[in-house]
Amino acid sequence: MRGVPHGLICGLLLVLTSCGSDGQRDDQGRQLPPAPMGVTAVAGSATSVHVMWNLASGDPAATQYVVYRDGTKVKEVPAAEHMVDITRLEPSTTYTFTVRALDADGAPGLPSEQVSATTPAAVAADDQAPTSPxxxxxxxxxxxxxxxxxxxxxxxxxxxxxxxxxxxxxxxxxxxxxxxxxxxxxxxxxxxxxxxxxxxxxxxxxxxxxxxxxxTAAGSDDGKGTAPTDFRATTHLGDDGAYYLDLSWTPPPVDGVITEYQILLDAKVTTSLVWGTTAPSGKATYSFYVGRDAGVKHRVRIRAMLPDGTWGGYSAEATVTTGAKK
Incomplete structure (x- = not known):
């Protein structure tokens, strides 16, 4: 699978079928859980911060999460949960948080990216609660x-x-x-x-x-409410004489950050891509190699890995033909 240059792909996002990264291993060569993605931190009050992350997907599965504040472990969270309130903080203070997944033996995987939150100033003698939403x-x-x-x-x-x-x-x-x-x-x-x-x-x-x-609706559904929207696909001829598929979409509205997508090309899973830096919250784009022949018709869809570790619905299907006039 080719698209933009390999080094640029891996710097901006991790393409699971092309970058070749298999995560972290310990001194005995055991595979450890991947780093949690999509970590966010929001001040809940002058003395608390709400930390949230995406459930880690990968092998081995996470059995627990550990939250660190400024490098010190402050919370342990069961594997089924992906958010926690960190309390007893100081007002008007900036804190940095990271999250690590633990395997069944308690071995920690790679730490997440650091995120920061600043608690608001304390308010003296405030005993009046907000009105009900x-x-x-x-x-x-x-x-x-x-x-x-x-x-x-x-x-x-x-x-x-x-x-x-x-x-x-x-x-x-x-x-x-x-x-x-x-x-x-x-x-x-x-x-x-x-x-x-x-x-x-x-x-x-x-x-x-x-x-x-x-x-909620009974049984399974097509997940339209969790599908990427405004999905578009075009092709262009690269300087190397090959055709590339150019995708754009708007991430589905969810409680958290979407960092991973899966592309279905001609009814087959072509690649999964994971943002290694800040994932786009607005319009997202991606381009990849599809071949050197003109006149080839392709059907493509995309879906997102939701913060709770489940796949969302597929986008609408787009049909494009290499070399076709726009």
């Missing part, structure tokens, strides 16, 4: 995810974050400037109840929003 709504997105939205809360000192609850359990936090999120990793044909609470810098928490009750 208003007009909470939601819709199912197929059998495994839902999209939630709400009207912003008000607070005399400002809202620092919103906490999302599934029943009585907090499942996520988003920044105070957001009023929508997508929750993935749900069971098909299952009823859920979600609420939203606002939090200020002093850790005062609002009453919950009205409950949003949703039932």
């Amino acid at each position: 208003g007009r909470a709504n939601g819709r199912t997105v197929g059998s495994g995810s839902v999209q939630l939205s709400w009207q912003k809360s008000t607070d005399d000192r400002g809202v620092a974050s919103y906490d999302i609850y599934q029943g009585d359990s907090k499942i996520h936090s988003v920044g105070g400037g957001l009023t929508a999120t997508v929750v993935t990793g749900l069971r098909a044909g299952t009823s859920y109840s979600f609420t939203v609470k606002a939090r200020d810098a002093a850790d005062n928490v609002s009453p919950p929003s009205s409950a949003v009750r949703l039932t």
Whole structure:
């Protein structure tokens, strides 16, 4: 598989079929878990930060995650979870976080990229909680995810974050400037109840929003709600006399960062690509070699690895012919 020069590909993203990286091995040659991708950190209050990452995919499977703050281990999280609140922090302070996956023997894999978050300033004598988020709504997105939205809360000192609850359990936090999120990793044909609470810098928490009750679709579906959108495919003739397929798409809206995609060319998996640096949150592009013959018709689709470790739905299929006039 060829596209842009090999060194450039591996610097920007890891193409699993061409870069040849098989992860980290220990002194005995054992394969260790890959580094968690898509790590984000958002201040939840003056004394807490919400850290989130994508469930690591690869062999061996992760059995646990360890979160580090400024190089010191602060939390251990079960393998089925990919987010945690780090508390007891200092106000107006910048912290750096990394995450590592552990294998069944407790051996750590490579650390994730470092991410930083700065807690807001402490607010003296603030005992007034934000108002309850208003007009909470939601819709199912197929059998495994839902999209939630709400009207912003008000607070005399400002809202620092919103906490999302599934029943009585907090499942996520988003920044105070957001009023929508997508929750993935749900069971098909299952009823859920979600609420939203606002939090200020002093850790005062609002009453919950009205409950949003949703039932995911039964059975499997085509995952349209988790598929990349605005998918386009064109071809061009390279300087080497070969034809290349040029793809562009918009990542699906999910709770977290999408770092891995899989390309289906002519009904066969052609390659998986993983961003090794910052993954695009807006329009994404990728170009790869498809051959030297003109007049060859290709069908192509793409899908994303969701932050919960499951594959999303395939995009709409695009059809292109090498050498065809635009």
